[in-house]
Amino acid sequence: MPKVSSVSVPYAAYLRVYEPLAAFPQPERGHWERYAKRESLPSYQDELRRSLADLLPTPPVPVPVHESDDAFVIVIDGVVCVCPWRTRLRGWQALDELPGELPPTVLDAAIPPVVRRQSAADYDRWLERNPDARPWIRTSTWQVPINWFVLVSDDEREYEQKSDGSEGEGEDAGVPRLRYRTPMVQARRRVARGLKALKDSIEEGPLIDGLVDVGRWLEEFHPRSYVELDYGGLVHALPQDFLEDDHSAADVAEGIAALRVGDEDGAGEAYARLVERWRSARDRQFAN
Numbered sequence: 001m002p003k004v005s006s007v008s009v010p011y012a013a014y015l016r017v018y019e020p021l022a023a024f025p026q027p028e029r030g031h032w033e034r035y036a037k038r039e040s041l042p043s044y045q046d047e048l049r050r051s052l053a054d055l056l057p058t059p060p061v062p063v064p065v066h067e068s069d070d071a072f073v074i075v076i077d078g079v080v081c082v083c084p085w086r087t088r089l090r091g092w093q094a095l096d097e098l099p100g101e102l103p104p105t106v107l108d109a110a111i112p113p114v115v116r117r118q119s120a121a122d123y124d125r126w127l128e129r130n131p132d133a134r135p136w137i138r139t140s141t142w143q144v145p146i147n148w149f150v151l152v153s154d155d156e157r158e159y160e161q162k163s164d165g166s167e168g169e170g171e172d173a174g175v176p177r178l179r180y181r182t183p184m185v186q187a188r189r190r191v192a193r194g195l196k197a198l199k200d201s202i203e204e205g206p207l208i209d210g211l212v213d214v215g216r217w218l219e220e221f222h223p224r225s226y227v228e229l230d231y232g233g234l235v236h237a238l239p240q241d242f243l244e245d246d247h248s249a250a251d252v253a254e255g256i257a258a259l260r261v262g263d264e265d266g267a268g269e270a271y272a273r274l275v276e277r278w279r280s281a282r283d284r285q286f287a288n
Helices: 028-036 044-054 087-100 104-110 113-129 184-201 206-218 232-236 240-245 248-260 264-286
Strands: 012-020 071-076 079-084 137-141 157-160 177-183 226-230
Touching: 012 071, 012 232, 028 071, 028 079, 044 087, 044 232, 071 226, 087 104, 087 113, 087 137, 177 184, 177 232, 184 206, 184 226, 184 248, 240 264, 248 264
Parallel strands: none
Antiparallel strands: 012 079, 012 137, 012 226, 071 079, 157 177, 177 226
């Protein structure tokens, strides 16, 4: 599959679920078995470039006409696990969220109302035939939602700073990487413990609502899946010292542990560190 460009497309982070092949019914399982054996597989950058290329025509194509048959693939202890892209479904869902993310004039200029209405109608018809559909990937631009860090541990943090002269594979050469990967059973356990600590200590709010939503999403997948929190293109927007010093998962764990023992001051300090850290990241969205 040809790449649209070699230019890196930033600023999105991802929460992915990789399911074992056994989780998929035939004939889809056979497709992913063959797919995983390919010598070269596309990256998240390839998906972004294709999506951006679709926005260039007039009128733009905000959602692919056909669903992607690509996926991310990992092999752990000899078990092949795949994370289907489902770009079309995610495109529809992202289009629903755009009115709250962009000023109306900017949104209308980028994707005209008639195009959005047609895409929404297509999505409604598709949902009638696929009421249980859900994506394997969640995306966040310019930040990593705090509730995502509840799913992982600082011990699972993988940070790799590659220099220009380092060895790497393809476009990944010279690019830093920051991600966490954990078994599904651990992610679900952490969500349950985190929710209990939060509900016992604070009033209902966005933090609890977000964690409930993520927990329900995780329940849709095979128990032997893996969950990956990947900073993705954010590594292109954040300075090296930010990435090196960022231990947000540890701050979240510290805050939850403090709530369990009634240490509100300790929980508040951990939360304040998180808010300040990610405020500086979000501010870059509006930097000239």
